[in-house]
Amino acid sequence: MNSAQIEIQLIASLVAIACAIPGTFLVLRKMAMISDAISHAILPGIVIGFFVTQDLNSPVLILLAALTGIITVVLVEYIQKTGLVKEDTAIGLVFPALFSIGVILIAKNANDVHLDVDAVLLGELAFAPFDRLLIGGTDVGPKSLWVIGSILLVTISLLILFFKELKVSTFDTGLSASLGFSPAIIHYGLMSVSSVTTVGAFDAVGAILVVALMIAPAASAYLLTTDLKKMLALAISFGVFSAVFGYWVAHWLDASIAGSITTMLGIVFLLVYLFAPSKGIIAVMYRERQQRTEVSLLTFLLHLKNHEELEERHVNHLYEHINWQKVRARSVLDLAQKNNMILIEKNIVSLTKKGNEFTSKAIDYIITNEDSQIEDMKDDFFLFRG
Amino acid sequence: MKKIISLLAIILIFTACKDNNAKDNGKLNIVTTTTMLTDLVQNIGGDMVNAQGLMGSGVDPHLYKASEGDVSKLVNADIIFYSGLHLEGKLVEVLEKMESSNKTTIALADALDKKTLIGSEYFASNYDPHVWFDINYFEQFAEKTAAVLAEKDPTNAAKYEANKNAYIIKLEALQNTIKQTIETLPKEKRVLVTAHDAFNYFGKAYGFEVVGLQGISTATEAGVQDVQKLATFIIDKQIKAIFIESSVPKRTIEALQASVNSKGHDVKIGGTLYSDALGTTGTVEGTYIGMFEYNVNTIVNALK
Numbered sequence: 001m002n003s004a005q006i007e008i009q010l011i012a013s014l015v016a017i018a019c020a021i022p023g024t025f026l027v028l029r030k031m032a033m034i035s036d037a038i039s040h041a042i043l044p045g046i047v048i049g050f051f052v053t054q055d056l057n058s059p060v061l062i063l064l065a066a067l068t069g070i071i072t073v074v075l076v077e078y079i080q081k082t083g084l085v086k087e088d089t090a091i092g093l094v095f096p097a098l099f100s101i102g103v104i105l106i107a108k109n110a111n112d113v114h115l116d117v118d119a120v121l122l123g124e125l126a127f128a129p130f131d132r133l134l135i136g137g138t139d140v141g142p143k144s145l146w147v148i149g150s151i152l153l154v155t156i157s158l159l160i161l162f163f164k165e166l167k168v169s170t171f172d173t174g175l176s177a178s179l180g181f182s183p184a185i186i187h188y189g190l191m192s193v194s195s196v197t198t199v200g201a202f203d204a205v206g207a208i209l210v211v212a213l214m215i216a217p218a219a220s221a222y223l224l225t226t227d228l229k230k231m232l233a234l235a236i237s238f239g240v241f242s243a244v245f246g247y248w249v250a251h252w253l254d255a256s257i258a259g260s261i262t263t264m265l266g267i268v269f270l271l272v273y274l275f276a277p278s279k280g281i282i283a284v285m286y287r288e289r290q291q292r293t294e295v296s297l298l299t300f301l302l303h304l305k306n307h308e309e310l311e312e313r314h315v316n317h318l319y320e321h322i323n324w325q326k327v328r329a330r331s332v333l334d335l336a337q338k339n340n341m342i343l344i345e346k347n348i349v350s351l352t353k354k355g356n357e358f359t360s361k362a363i364d365y366i367i368t369n370e371d372s373q374i375e376d377m378k379d380d381f382f383l384f385r386g
Numbered sequence: 387m388k389k390i391i392s393l394l395a396i397i398l399i400f401t402a403c404k405d406n407n408a409k410d411n412g413k414l415n416i417v418t419t420t421t422m423l424t425d426l427v428q429n430i431g432g433d434m435v436n437a438q439g440l441m442g443s444g445v446d447p448h449l450y451k452a453s454e455g456d457v458s459k460l461v462n463a464d465i466i467f468y469s470g471l472h473l474e475g476k477l478v479e480v481l482e483k484m485e486s487s488n489k490t491t492i493a494l495a496d497a498l499d500k501k502t503l504i505g506s507e508y509f510a511s512n513y514d515p516h517v518w519f520d521i522n523y524f525e526q527f528a529e530k531t532a533a534v535l536a537e538k539d540p541t542n543a544a545k546y547e548a549n550k551n552a553y554i555i556k557l558e559a560l561q562n563t564i565k566q567t568i569e570t571l572p573k574e575k576r577v578l579v580t581a582h583d584a585f586n587y588f589g590k591a592y593g594f595e596v597v598g599l600q601g602i603s604t605a606t607e608a609g610v611q612d613v614q615k616l617a618t619f620i621i622d623k624q625i626k627a628i629f630i631e632s633s634v635p636k637r638t639i640e641a642l643q644a645s646v647n648s649k650g651h652d653v654k655i656g657g658t659l660y661s662d663a664l665g666t667t668g669t670v671e672g673t674y675i676g677m678f679e680y681n682v683n684t685i686v687n688a689l690k
Contacts, residue, residue, distance in 0.1 A: 004461045126452035127480040130460065250454035257454050 004129040009247050011128050011145050012261060015201045016213050016239030018152040021159055022194040023214035024235045027222055028170050031087060034073065034191070035214040037095035038198045039207045041072040043102030051105075062199060069195030070188075072098060077187070123206035125257045144204035151200045155193055159232075162186065167228055209258040213239055216265035220272040223279045238268050296332045301341060301359045304351050315347045414539050417463040419474050420447050421664040422518050423494065423527075425674045427467060429553045430532050434542045438463075440477075443666050446633040447474050463489065465538060467531065470495035471503075473515035473662075490538065497530040498523055504586050516661070519588035521561045524674065525554050560675050564682040568592055571686050578685060579620060579628040581639050584661035594685075599638055613638075617645040620653055627656030627688035633663045656688025 019035075026032050045068030049061035072094055079090040133143040140146070159166070169176035169183040176183050194214075201210045221234035246261030253260065274281055304313060311317055315333070333349070336342045341355030351359065414435045418424040424439035431437055438459050441450050447469075460466065468474055468481055470493030481491045495517055504514040517523040532550035536543035568576070576594045578585055589596035599616055620628065620642075628643060630636040639655065646653045659681050665671030671680045 002458065002461050004457050008457065124452055124476065124480075126454065126457050127477070129457070130480050130484045132483070247454070254453050254455040256451055260454075 005247075005251075007129040007142050007145060008125055008257065009244050011142065011148060011204055012125060012243035012247060012257070013240045014145070014148045014152055015205050015210075016217070016243040017236050018148055018155055018197050019201055019210060019213035020217045020235040020239040021155050021232065022190060022197055023218040024221065024228075024232050025166060025170055025190055026194060027215060027218040028228075028231075031091075032215045032219070033088060033091050034076065035194060035198050036211045037076070037091045038069040038072055038195050039202055039210060041095040041098040042066070042068045042199060042202075043099050044068055044105060045102075047102045047105045062203065066196045066199045068098065069199060070192050073188070073191035073195060077191075123202055123204075125205045125209070125261075128204055147200050148204055151197055155197065158189065158193060162189070166190065170228075205261075206258045209262055212262045212265045213243075216269050217242070220269045223272050223276040238265075242268055293332065293335065296328065297335055297341075298362055300332050300336065301351065301355060302362070304342065304349060305356070305359045305363075310348055313349045315344065315349060414464045414535070415462050417459050417466045419450075419466075419468040419477065420662065421667075421672075422524075422674050422677075423467050423469060425664060425672075426524070426527060426531055426553075430528060430546055430549045431535055432545070432549055434539065434545060435535065441663060443663050443672065444632055445663055447662050450474065450477065452477075460484075465534060466491040467534075468493055469515060469518070471513045471515035471517070490534070492530070492534050494527045494530055497526055504590065514583065514586050516584045517587055518674070519585055520591040521557055521564075521678070522591065523587065525557050528553055528557070556675060560678055564592065564678065567682050567686050571689055575626075575689050577623055577625050577689070579616065579625060579642075580659060580661070581629075581631050581634040581636070582661070584631065585659075588681075592682075599642060613642050613645050616642055617649060620646050621649055621651040624651075625653060625689075627654040629656045629685065629688070630658045631661040632658050632665070633661060654688065657684040659684060 023032075023035070026034060042065035045064035045066075046061050049058065049064040053060050075094045075098075076087070076090045079085060079093060080087050085093070128144045129142050131143045132139050133141060133146050165176065165181045165186050168179060169181060169186040173183045176186070198210055198214075201213070205213075217235040217238035218231070220238050221231045224234055225231050242264040243261055246264035247257055249255075249264060250257040250260035272280065275283075277283055307313060333342070333344070336355070337344065339354075340352055341358060343350050343352055414431070416427055416431065416435050416437045418427055418437060418439050420441055421439055421443050424437055427435065427437040440452075440456050440459065441447055466481060466484070466489065468478065468491065470478060472478055473495075474481075478493070481493075485491045495513075495515065498517060500513070503517065505512065518527070528550050532546045535546045539546075573593070578589060578594045578596045579599075580596070581599050583596070583598035585594070585596045585598070588594060597616060597619065599612060619625075628639060628646075630639050636655075636658075643653055643655060660671060660677045664674065664677045665680075670676035
């Protein structure tokens with residue numbers, strides 16, 4: 001592994017961390033798409049910067065880009081506060097407008113210059129190690145490593161300083177206001193960090209990867225935990241893992257690095273989505289099936305309690321009467337028997353003492369609808385879950 | 387945080403173990419951007435250099451995306467040759483920056499006399515980058531390449547010089563052949579309609595009027611008006627054929643053909659021309675000379 005490869009992985013990992021931190025809060029605040037909006041809305045900033053400086057390589061362009069990013073956020077917030085449209089609609093209204101202002105400015109004044117977001121922001125991870133920072137003639141490393149490093153340092157300091165405020169204002173705006181933190185200041189602070197990170201990371205790794213690194217790791221972490229600190233840690237781990245592993249996938253396939261990292265992020269999310277212990281799709285399906293069986297069991301017990309007649313309690317009749325498929329009826333019968341709720345004698349089903357008490361309690365609960373009634377029932381009811 | 391940093395460190399250490407086996411064996415490692423330049427360096431450097439191209443055949447240099455393997459190629463390169471004049475888009479910027487971190491990067495188009503180049507109407511310092519379609523310019527590329535190689539590898543300087551001279555004789559021969567071929571086409575029929583403005587130098591050098599559907603950059607799309615205007619032009623001039631380019635999607639040219647045909651004039655698609663990249667390596671069109679002959683024959687046969 002040569003130094004360029006190490007540097008690329010280092011840059012990608014730092015970008016992953018720098019994106020995961022604001023990304024976690026964006027996902028929690030349901031504003032994930034703001035990073036995509038910012039990456040488009042910075043165009044007019046770049047164009048105006050070019051008109052002022054006449055130089056595509058001037059840092060003023062990047063500063064103005066970050067500033068336009070913040071303007072985007074302010075406008076989105078303003079439109080959303082009117083209460084007339086929702087957050088995502090406000091985002092969708094603002095960034096195409098800003099982007100098209102940029103396009104029109106180019107078309108009117110600079111049609112012959114290769115001027116677009118790509119021309120100013122490098123956005124190619126493969127080339128990042130070749131853009132060196134020279135201080136007094138000494139090579140101190142790739143420029144984007146320093147840019148991203150500084151952004152990350154500021155982000156982490158702000159995170160540590162304002163963790164409590166961020167936490168409270170993310171989950172309960174009212175409480176945070178009554179505690180004396182202005183939710184607006186925290187909001188704009190977070191959004192400014194997101195904007196600067198987006199522009200800085202855009203230069204290092206490109207637009208799509210920035211959006212992916214902000215959202216995918218945070219979304220994956222969201223499915224695994226409800227603890228903010230753990231969510232931040234998980235999001236960072238997922239981001240860094242995808243960055244490094246994605247790089248090696250690109251190495252094996254000789255493919256685009258950003259593309260491979262983005263694919264890895266997608267795979268990580270898919271795996272979490274499928275296998276997360278409580279929110280994952282498989283866990284949810286399993287739970288739903290259990291609940292369905294429980295409800296069936298209860299229906300069955302109620303039926304038995306209501307009918308003393310033998311013909312209503314005959315095994316074969318149950319299949320027809322309750323209209324269950326045989327297999328399901330069989331599994332419900334087995335379950336009830338296993339829990340000592342019923343007895344089957346000569347194909348006639350009857351409730352045991354335990355089953356009787358249980359069913360009475362259930363009826364009580366259905367009539368009174370008081371939670372206290374069902375509390376102790378849970379022990380009986382969920383026996384079979386263990 | 388600590389966990390992540392240690393995880394990173396472990397991964398880096400783990401991966402550091404499988405080091406790249408830099409295949410040095412004393413030869414110069416040379417990286418080129420477009421296929422034309424790869425062919426040129428292979429002709430002049432011969433067995434004395436390792437020449438590797440970044441862009442494959444059929445890749446549009448304006449829209450080239452780097453892959454992971456390109457990083458190692460660039461890192462291990464002793465000399466990087468590129469065309470310049472913004473042909474390689476952002477890569478040019480990167481290569482210019484590499485110059486400052488003591489790697490030799492050579493923009494071959496810098497060797498040309500800027501006054502003879504076709505410039506942009508509005509911005510004085512922007513030129514049409516498709517210079518290799520004038521063989522005289524490509525000969526200057528060859529001179530420059532040989533000079534750079536000789537400077538970097540003085541022991542083989544004489545061989546580079548000999549290879550270059552042999553190659554230039556071939557290029558001269560090529561120039562004569564294609565001029566003869568073009569002579570067989572009546573002057574008023576020498577109109578070349580293609581997808582983008584890659585053939586301006588070709589037109590200027592060999593007496594063709596060249597009309598491109600899109601501008602110089604392939605990143606912009608042709609508008610409806612461009613298609614209509616060009617369709618009228620084709621009918622007025624009674625042009626028999628228009629051409630597809632290997633590195634540009636043929637959709638727009640097909641739209642143009644449909645538009646012309648709907649106005650009652652029959653225009654053929656004359657064939658696929660190689661513009662920004664050569665054909666597949668190993669075929670005749672995979673070399674600069676083969677590509678040029680193929681293009682000229684295709685154009686002349688279709689327009690006759």
